[in-house]
Amino acid sequence: DTGVSQDPRHKITKRGQNVTFRCDPISEHNRLYWYRQTLGQGPEFLTYFQNEAQLEKSRLLSDRFSAERPKGSFSTLEIQRTEQGDSAMYLCASSPRDREAYEQYFGPGTRLTVT
């Protein structure tokens, strides 16, 4: 059973550069979520996809952030013109098709450091 995978696991970038992260959900899961976790905090919701449709977006997702899930399978999260405040762990999660979708299965995260 393959879990949620994320790539890369670590990314160091200079301020002002663009970065892109990838998330591969569990096969057959139609719901996919992105969260951001900063040091000493719990994860904060960023956005949610059902299949390829982006149905929820947090106000945390500024204009510099964009997420896609073009074929309803993997998803990408891009951050343009990175700032030091973007340094965080970016978590992806997925959940299955059942109506309640109780459990979200989390990936290992991508740790972003902006210097």
Next chain:
Amino acid sequence: AQTVTQSQPEMSVQEAETVTLSCTYDTSENNYYLFWYKQPPSRQMILVIRQEAYKQQNATENRFSVNFQKAAKSFSLKISDSQLGDTAMYFCAFRYSGAGSYQLTFGKGTKLSVIP
């Protein structure tokens, strides 16, 4: 908007003992779910236990149980017979149960250390 508060940043417990982690939340909704997630060091987050707000009976999963007090908006986690593998960050989370809403709102977490 919902808020989730975990007032214990760190806790420790002796192996085989029992420990209770606290969580309170604030919402104007009546129908929702509550969760406890575990995040071991350098490993991914996993679901420990969930509670549906409409259920009066407290959820139990093996050594893990909750004390859900809806009126007080309290949702504590009890870990019995603590094991070294229970060492982790524990996050309390809230989710509205309305159609189409799946985002989780997390507390800041409690770091639990199980001492041999």
